[in-house]
Amino acid sequence: MKIALVTDAWLPQMNGVVRTLTTVVAELRSRGHEVAVISPDLFRSVPCPSYSEIRLALTGLRKVGALLDSLCPDAIHIATEGPLGWAARRYCLRLGYPFTTAYHTQFPDYVASRTGLPASAIWPLIRRFHAPAERVLVATETIREQLRDHGLTHLHHWSRGVDLATFVPDYPPPDLFFELQRPIQLYVGRVAVEKNIEAFLDNSHPGSRVVVGDGPALDRLRQAYPEAHFLGRRSGEALAACYAGADVFVFPSRTDTFGLVMIEALACGTPVAAYPVPGPLDVLAPGSGAMAERLEDAIAEALTFSREDCLAAGRTYSWEASADQFCEGLAPIAREVQMAGLRAAAA
Structure with a gap:
C-alpha cells in the first residue's frame, strides 16, 4: 500500500508523537x-x-496538494492539527478523498497552558478539524471517551509500543547514579510547561531527582532547581540505562494522551508514579504503576512494587501490534475516486 503521512511533528523534533510516527513508519516500510x-x-x-524546536511550515493547499497529487497515495493519514494538517484536510475535502486523523496530544490543554485561554475555546477548532475524517485514531479509552463527549464518535484504537530489544533492564546505570542519594526519581520527556515538571521537582519524597530531555523550559528549571540533575536528551541504550538505573519513574503530566515513556520505563523494570489522569489511568496496572493526587504518595507506593512485575507489564506492548492497528484504521481511496480527484485537480 502507498500511504501518505502528513505531519507537522517530525525530525529533528523528538517527542512522543515523533517517536511514535517514525517507529511506525519504519515498521510499515x-x-x-x-x-x-x-x-x-x-x-x-x-x-x-x-x-522554537517546533517548526511551522509556511505553505498551504497548493503546494501540499501538488505533493499529494504526485504521490497518488492509496491512503492519506493526517497526524497533526498544524498548518500541514489543515492544508491536507482541505485537499482531501476538495477532491472527495477519505482520510484519517489522529488525536496525539491534548491540544486544547496545551494552548491553555501557554496562552491563558480556556481549553473550551479551542475545542470547536478540534471538532472542526477531525469531524470529516473517516476515523480518528486514538491511543486510550479515556481519551476516546473525552472525544465522544465533544461530539467525535468515529474513533479507532491505535495503541503504542516499546522497542523491546533496546528497553531492557540489563544496562548498567550512568556513573552519576552511583553518587546520588537513593531513591533515584527519574523524569524523561520534553522539558516544557505543559509537562508539569515543577510538580515532580517540588515533591517532598526523599531522594534524588533526575531529568532527561530538553525543551524550552530547560534553562529556567536548571536555575530554579540547582539540586536536581538535568542530563539533557538521551536515546537508545543511554536512555534505557537511565530507566533501568532509576528506582522510580515519575510522570507528572496531566495533559498527555498516552505517555510512551511510562511503558519504556516499565519495560526496563522500573515502577511508575503518576497522577490519576488520562494516560496513566489507561496504561498503568496495579503492581506496576501507582497513581495519587499527591505525587509523594504515588512515589512511596511505587517503590514497593516488584521490578519483575513492572517488566512483565512493559513487555505487553509492541510496535508490531501498533502498526497493525494503524493499518486497520486507514481509509483506502477507491481507484475511481482517485481518478476523479486527479481530473479535478488538473482542471
Missing part, C-alpha cells in the same frame, strides 16, 4: 508498504511561538 512523509522539513518554516 519493513513490511513492504511505501510510506511518503509530508513534514515541515520539505518547506520554508518558522519556529513556533514559545516553542
